[in-house]
Amino acid sequence: MRIVDFKKSLSSVNEFIYFDSNDFLREKTSNPLRLKQVISDAEYLLKINIEESDKYFLYGTVGNLYRVCGEPQKALNYLNICLCHALKEGNITRETVTLIRIGEALKYYEKHDEALEHFEKAFKKCKDNKLETYLDFALQHKGKCLMEMGRLDEAVECFIEALKLREFKGDTTLIGSTKEALKLVKRLKIQ
Numbered sequence: 001m002r003i004v005d006f007k008k009s010l011s012s013v014n015e016f017i018y019f020d021s022n023d024f025l026r027e028k029t030s031n032p033l034r035l036k037q038v039i040s041d042a043e044y045l046l047k048i049n050i051e052e053s054d055k056y057f058l059y060g061t062v063g064n065l066y067r068v069c070g071e072p073q074k075a076l077n078y079l080n081i082c083l084c085h086a087l088k089e090g091n092i093t094r095e096t097v098t099l100i101r102i103g104e105a106l107k108y109y110e111k112h113d114e115a116l117e118h119f120e121k122a123f124k125k126c127k128d129n130k131l132e133t134y135l136d137f138a139l140q141h142k143g144k145c146l147m148e149m150g151r152l153d154e155a156v157e158c159f160i161e162a163l164k165l166r167e168f169k170g171d172t173t174l175i176g177s178t179k180e181a182l183k184l185v186k187r188l189k190i191q
Contacts, residue, residue, distance in 0.1 A: 001041055003054050010061070013038055017068055024148050025181060026108065027068045039065050056085045056094060063101060072109035079105055096125040096134050100141055107141075112149050119145060136165035140178060147185050155185050 016031035029035045042062045046055065063078035079102045086094035103118030119142035126135040143158030159182045166174040 003045055003050055006041055006045055025184060029068055032069060035065060035069055056082055067105045067108050072105045075105040092129045096122050096131055100137055103141055107145050112145055115145050136162045144181060152185050152189050
């Protein structure tokens, strides 16, 4: 398999990944075997001679997919390599994205305080470097972490701010995701 073929095949992953409304909207898979095959394909590509930029992409992808598979420690191993690549390149955008991904893996590993620190770092990187593209993601993931921690009022604040940014972007999928998070946190407040 070539990297270009792998990238094309990734779009099919969305067919068997979903947000579980019974588990704080965590990403899960309806087809673990197929997801493991995608991971295996990516790990194979990491073993052959590929471009450095492709390595960053693959480490990030494998890290995310291991998180979805419920293996956050493996996810963290790959995502920390990914972060090293971003830092070595001095690529603030990649560093920010990876901080958010690491935060998510830590959250799935039930290390909420550490996850929150990573979301805060990502938020600060966005603000300090005018990376508006990822500001809503930092807020959304921070809000979801706060929601899991039972800090519901703070979570609502993050979601409302993320929603404003997403409405400005006009991305209906992201807007819908934030609205779902707001609905869930409101249900949790009633319970």
